[in-house]
Amino acid sequence: MNVKLFGPELYYLLMALVFFGLSLRRRENVKQDYQIALALTGLGVVVTLLSLFQQGDLFYQAYKVDLFSQIFKFALALGLFLVLTISHNLAHIENRYHAEYYLFLTTTTIGMMLLVSSVELLTIYVALELSSYSLYILVPLRRGDDIDVEAGIKYLFIGAVSSGFMLFGLSYIFGITHTTYITEIVPKLGQLVDSPIGIIGLLLTLSGFFFKLSVFPFHFWAPDVYQGAANQVTAFIATASKAAAVALLLRLTALGSASGFSFTQALWVLAIVSMTLGNLVAIVQKDFKRLLAYSSIAHAGYFLIGILTLKADGFTAAIYYALAYLIMNFSVFLVINEVAKDGRDLKLPELAGLYRRSPLLSMTLILGIFALAGVPPSIGFTGKLLLFTSAMNQGYFWLVLIGAVNGTVSLYYYLKVVYAAYFVEDGGLPPVQLSVPIRILNLAMAAIIIGFGVFPDRIVNLAREAVKGIL
Amino acid sequence: MLIFNQLSTYLYLALALFAIGLYGVLARRNLIAMLISIELILNAAMINFMAFNRFLAPHPAVGQVITLFIMAVAAAEAAIALSIIVAVYRKLKTINVEQATELRG
Numbered sequence: 001m002n003v004k005l006f007g008p009e010l011y012y013l014l015m016a017l018v019f020f021g022l023s024l025r026r027r028e029n030v031k032q033d034y035q036i037a038l039a040l041t042g043l044g045v046v047v048t049l050l051s052l053f054q055q056g057d058l059f060y061q062a063y064k065v066d067l068f069s070q071i072f073k074f075a076l077a078l079g080l081f082l083v084l085t086i087s088h089n090l091a092h093i094e095n096r097y098h099a100e101y102y103l104f105l106t107t108t109t110i111g112m113m114l115l116v117s118s119v120e121l122l123t124i125y126v127a128l129e130l131s132s133y134s135l136y137i138l139v140p141l142r143r144g145d146d147i148d149v150e151a152g153i154k155y156l157f158i159g160a161v162s163s164g165f166m167l168f169g170l171s172y173i174f175g176i177t178h179t180t181y182i183t184e185i186v187p188k189l190g191q192l193v194d195s196p197i198g199i200i201g202l203l204l205t206l207s208g209f210f211f212k213l214s215v216f217p218f219h220f221w222a223p224d225v226y227q228g229a230a231n232q233v234t235a236f237i238a239t240a241s242k243a244a245a246v247a248l249l250l251r252l253t254a255l256g257s258a259s260g261f262s263f264t265q266a267l268w269v270l271a272i273v274s275m276t277l278g279n280l281v282a283i284v285q286k287d288f289k290r291l292l293a294y295s296s297i298a299h300a301g302y303f304l305i306g307i308l309t310l311k312a313d314g315f316t317a318a319i320y321y322a323l324a325y326l327i328m329n330f331s332v333f334l335v336i337n338e339v340a341k342d343g344r345d346l347k348l349p350e351l352a353g354l355y356r357r358s359p360l361l362s363m364t365l366i367l368g369i370f371a372l373a374g375v376p377p378s379i380g381f382t383g384k385l386l387l388f389t390s391a392m393n394q395g396y397f398w399l400v401l402i403g404a405v406n407g408t409v410s411l412y413y414y415l416k417v418v419y420a421a422y423f424v425e426d427g428g429l430p431p432v433q434l435s436v437p438i439r440i441l442n443l444a445m446a447a448i449i450i451g452f453g454v455f456p457d458r459i460v461n462l463a464r465e466a467v468k469g470i471l
Numbered sequence: 472m473l474i475f476n477q478l479s480t481y482l483y484l485a486l487a488l489f490a491i492g493l494y495g496v497l498a499r500r501n502l503i504a505m506l507i508s509i510e511l512i513l514n515a516a517m518i519n520f521m522a523f524n525r526f527l528a529p530h531p532a533v534g535q536v537i538t539l540f541i542m543a544v545a546a547a548e549a550a551i552a553l554s555i556i557v558a559v560y561r562k563l564k565t566i567n568v569e570q571a572t573e574l575r576g
Binding site: 121122125126129133136137140149150152153156158159161164165167168170171172174175178179180 | 513
């Protein structure tokens with residue numbers, strides 16, 4: 001076994017041990033803990049970047065290291081690092097729990113890293129549960145009013161039911177193919193995927209990831225958890241966790257690539273319902289995080305458009321969009337976290353006059369929101385363009401049409417945010433002070449959103465290379 | 472041929488357990504009862520794995536190993552769920568979900 005292949009996971013495992021040690025101390029040292037966490041996760045990004053082009057198998061072929069998995073590991077490491085950069089004021093998490101907050105963020109990242117590399121059903125299940133359980137604990141960690149435990153309990157129960165569904169589906173797949181290795185399942189499932197047991201097994205299996213991505217029948221948790229969890233935890237759930245879910249959906253839907261009509265038809269319906277429902281309900285939201293939750297449900301539908309093409313083009317687009325979604329969603333959460341410094345839930349009217357209170361933040365906000373809405377020349381536009389063209393090339397005309405209509409509907413509530421920030425007078429709300437690192441972060445986010453939107457070639461080529469390994 | 476030496480018997484049993492569990496999660500309002508229902512769903516999956524393993528699988532151990540893993544993971548899940556239920560009880564003085572409805576919209 002080559003230890004270097006397992007490098008990023010080992011690094012994050014050691015990091016979790018460090019945080020575990022920190023959480024055992026009797027006297028907490030918030031500032032020092034934060035600096036340690038920031039330095040370690042920053043180094044983690046470098047570690048995953050260095051292992052980007054590694055290839056190989058581990059653990060009796062149950063664990064595959066390829067470009068696809070390494071790209072997503074890098075994205076996860078980046079997501080964790082970004083979330084920690086906005087964790088400098090964990091106002092809603094008690095001081096004595098800070099070390100545990102870092103610990104559970106790290107363990108959920110390890111779980112997701114294992115998840116994107118695993119190519120065996122039992123490994124996938126255990127890795128998924130590792131990443132979910134840590135998040136179940138993080139959500140009710142918020143102090144204050146009672147909404148945190150309520151959000152926590154909803155997240156836990158919907159998550160547990162969906163993982164039960166997934167396990168039941170896995171048992172059927174195991175039953176008809178007699179194996180748990182994805183590489184062996186694909187040829188055997190080919191003839192069986194259009195039989196009732198095959199399609200039910202595959203759809204039930206996918207439901208575990210539909211939950212993570214908040215696709216339609218498993219979306220109920222999203223608004224409550226987004227609002228009820230601390231802002232930083234929500235930022236992690238909305239960025240890194242989604243990227244991992246997209247990765248696994250890509251790996252698992254590749255199982256159904258031999259199927260004809262019925263499998264894609266089912267995904268088609270889910271995509272349309274998710275998009276439409278998310279966008280329509282988002283219109284009436286007043287709470288900014290709740291609005292983003294419904295926007296994430298809508299985005300789950302867009303991801304499914306790329307996934308259900310079951311072709312290299314669509315998968316490439318989905319990978320690109322997953323990375324873009326991480327960046328643009330994080331930019332918006334960066335703004336939320338800085339405007340709501342005391343960790344409260346931000347209502348839309350509280351954004352009033354942001355362009356005067358903090359021009360830099362309002363620029364990041366408008367770029368992030370326009371990217372989410374898909375306005376050129378942001379990464380969001382490029383991603384949507386790739387997704388829609390890939391679906392169009394496969395002849396999904398109605399799907400693309402409904403997707404485009406949805407994109408227009410979503411503009412309404414995205415522009416409502418921009419309106420609140422730019423065209424409403426501040427009415428005495430105080431200016432927002434930014435520290436120097438946060439200023440740099442703002443500029444970096446803006447540069448990435450525009451830069452990779454105008455010049456997406458490098459990322460797209462990388463994604464195209466990665467897709468070759470899974471289809 | 473005996474009825475309990477057939478694959479389909481166990482598949483129907485698992486399906487029934489799954490359905491009961493799903494019904495329990497949707498219909499019961501008590502958090503503990505909902506947790507038990509989720510365990511039923513997991514048990515249904517375990518029975519499936521054991522049955523497929525006994526009647527179809529070429530390798531006799533895979534399904535059993537998976538079942539053991541599910542048991543361990545389900546125990547961890549129950550621990551987390553119960554600890555959050557205790558937190559709910561401390562804050563809301565109830566474990567009935569009808570009372571936990573502050574988040575709306």
